[in-house]
Amino acid sequence: MPVWMLLTALLLALPAYALSPVAARHGMVASSEPLASQAGVEILQAGGNAVDAAVAVGFVLAVTFPQAGNLGGGGFMLIRMANGDAVVVDYREQAPAAASRTMYQDAQGNLIPDATSAGARAAGIPGTAMGLALAEEKYGKLGLKRVMAPAIRLAREGFPVSYSLAQALHSERARLEKYDDSRRIFLHDGHLYEPGATFLQPELARTLAEIAQRGPRAFYRGVGTKAFEATMRKYNGLISRQDLKQYQAKLRPPLVGRFRGYDILSVPPPSSGGTMLIEMLNVLEPLDLGTPNSYASIHLIAETMRRAYADRATYLGDADFVSVPVAGLTSPRYAARLREAILQSSPDAPVRAGEPQAFESGATTHFSVVDAEGNAVANTYTLNGWFGCGVTVEGAGFLLNNEMDDFAAKPGQPNMFGLVQGEANAIAPHKRPLSSMTPTIVTRDGKVRLVLGSPGGGTIINIVLQVLLNVLIYKMDILQAVTSPRFHDQWMPDYLTLERVGFSSDTLENLQQAGYPLSFRDSLGDCEAIEIDPASGWRFGASDPRADGKAVGY
Ligand code: DON
Numbered sequence: 001m002p003v004w005m006l007l008t009a010l011l012l013a014l015p016a017y018a019l020s021p022v023a024a025r026h027g028m029v030a031s032s033e034p035l036a037s038q039a040g041v042e043i044l045q046a047g048g049n050a051v052d053a054a055v056a057v058g059f060v061l062a063v064t065f066p067q068a069g070n071l072g073g074g075g076f077m078l079i080r081m082a083n084g085d086a087v088v089v090d091y092r093e094q095a096p097a098a099a100s101r102t103m104y105q106d107a108q109g110n111l112i113p114d115a116t117s118a119g120a121r122a123a124g125i126p127g128t129a130m131g132l133a134l135a136e137e138k139y140g141k142l143g144l145k146r147v148m149a150p151a152i153r154l155a156r157e158g159f160p161v162s163y164s165l166a167q168a169l170h171s172e173r174a175r176l177e178k179y180d181d182s183r184r185i186f187l188h189d190g191h192l193y194e195p196g197a198t199f200l201q202p203e204l205a206r207t208l209a210e211i212a213q214r215g216p217r218a219f220y221r222g223v224g225t226k227a228f229e230a231t232m233r234k235y236n237g238l239i240s241r242q243d244l245k246q247y248q249a250k251l252r253p254p255l256v257g258r259f260r261g262y263d264i265l266s267v268p269p270p271s272s273g274g275t276m277l278i279e280m281l282n283v284l285e286p287l288d289l290g291t292p293n294s295y296a297s298i299h300l301i302a303e304t305m306r307r308a309y310a311d312r313a314t315y316l317g318d319a320d321f322v323s324v325p326v327a328g329l330t331s332p333r334y335a336a337r338l339r340e341a342i343l344q345s346s347p348d349a350p351v352r353a354g355e356p357q358a359f360e361s362g363a364t365t366h367f368s369v370v371d372a373e374g375n376a377v378a379n380t381y382t383l384n385g386w387f388g389c390g391v392t393v394e395g396a397g398f399l400l401n402n403e404m405d406d407f408a409a410k411p412g413q414p415n416m417f418g419l420v421q422g423e424a425n426a427i428a429p430h431k432r433p434l435s436s437m438t439p440t441i442v443t444r445d446g447k448v449r450l451v452l453g454s455p456g457g458g459t460i461i462n463i464v465l466q467v468l469l470n471v472l473i474y475k476m477d478i479l480q481a482v483t484s485p486r487f488h489d490q491w492m493p494d495y496l497t498l499e500r501v502g503f504s505s506d507t508l509e510n511l512q513q514a515g516y517p518l519s520f521r522d523s524l525g526d527c528e529a530i531e532i533d534p535a536s537g538w539r540f541g542a543s544d545p546r547a548d549g550k551a552v553g554y
Pocket of ligand 1: 363364382383384385403406434435436437454455456457458460
């Protein structure tokens with residue numbers, strides 16, 4: 001065959017997409033921060049696998065994306081190796097030993113305003129250093145020293161502050177200036193960073209270098225705990241040396257669901273994400289979902305969301321502490337019962353004006369990695385609120401989470417994401433707070449098709465659901481699927497939240513007439529996703545246009 005014919009044939013075999021995701025033949029990293037994605041690809045090109053790259057990205061985000069990237073928080077990493085082995089590294093935070101069920105209530109039993117979200121008392125025992133190191137040890141090839149090198153360099157030599165980081169630092173000034181090291185480091189002693197300025201973090205560079213040298217022991221034991229204890233004393237926090245010493249990241253089997261011929265791998269408790277995602281997909285499996293974002297499809301999906309979130313509120317919590325009926329919630333027979341109820345019900349709730357929900361801006365971040373062999377990592381980790389609880393561990397240069405807000409500080413009362421939660425998620429010493437983080441990998445016939453996840457507090461599970469449906473049912477390409485407008489229903493408070501732009505006025509009218517109380521938000525989430533085309537093997541990366549991230553491939 002002449003060369004031109006061969007080339008034409010090859011070109012025709014490549015998928016044509018409506019939007020233009022980033023295309024690459026070998027490996028891809030999609031994250032919320034371009035320097036982090038770039039560092040991940042460098043690790044892949046240096047011979048690292050997807051886990052090496054993911055661990056590198058996780059540590060870089062702790063430097064370049066301090067609003068959510070972290071050492072002082074926690075999360076979940078879902079790993080699927082090309083040979084089919086899959087595991088979840090659960091490095092979720094834990095309540096300190098001194099925590100108690102009513103610690104955020106006053107003498108009358110009322111919740112103390114801001115107690116779960118601001119200051120050192122809002123922090124859970126961090127898991128990130130332990131979780132990333134464990135992933136590297138078990139599944140990486142290059143070793144901690146090599147994969148941490150980009151993060152250490154960026155902290156030591158600095159990096160140019162992006163527009164969005166400058167904006168975040170300016171907008172959170174009030175939260176950060178209350179704490180000495182947070183003011184000195186992140187507010188530059190009051191001379192706030194402007195876009196383009198160089199951000200140097202020598203203390204963080206030292207902390208990272210110690211972890212690279214000595215492993216997570218440097219963080220959880222011995223000298224590393226001194227700074228922690230001093231900070232806790234100064235700001236009245238509860239995390240003790242003993243709390244740090246007993247902390248363990250845990251390896252858990254992923255939850256696996258089936259949806260229209262695909263295998264859906266996601267995370268088990270203490271996240272609610274995988275359980276709820278599979279429950280919702282089971283309900284939707286046989287339904288005709290019509291056209292995307294039409295009244296008919298939104299109605300069916302929103303009714304499914306409501307029921308799953310009602311279950312979440314009642315049954316979900318840390319399964320090491322309470323019994324969670326995961327098998328029942330993810331059973332197709334249970335889903336059939338929910339589906340029947342949805343099809344028989346008419347949404348005739350009285351129309352009420354929407355109220356803006358009490359969502360605080362949040363600080364979680366997701367990244368997805370695929371390497372040339374087909375190993376894949378979906379990682380979501382968080383400080384919970386933007387810059388966590390606002391407190392920096394003194395002399396160590398990293399911010400602490402406010403993950404205690406994810407517990408039901410008073411069962412039945414909403415948390416910062418408006419989520420109403422139950423007894424199963426009440427506070428107890430060393431329990432992990434219930435999460436909504438949903439790092440997810442979709443496979444078909446043993447091969448990875450999609451890797452995805454998002455921040456967004458209680459909205460995360462529904463965001464992942466919609467991006468999945470957009471690809472698997474509506475056949476959108478990955479960038480279309482990520483860009484498409486989103487909606488969210490979390491059962492309580494009882495309204496359907498939609499992105500302000502993207503839904504037709506007819507659809508909104510139909511929803512209102514059907515009885516849905518509507519509320520609106522500018523945007524929901526920041527999905528960082530990768531799709532692998534099964535025919536050609538090409539990798540397509542999509543970084544959510546709602547945020548400032550980037551997909552980088554090679
Ligand atoms: O684990 C959770 O579900 C929450 N801590 C996530 C917070 C979050 O996504 C905030 N980001 N937008």
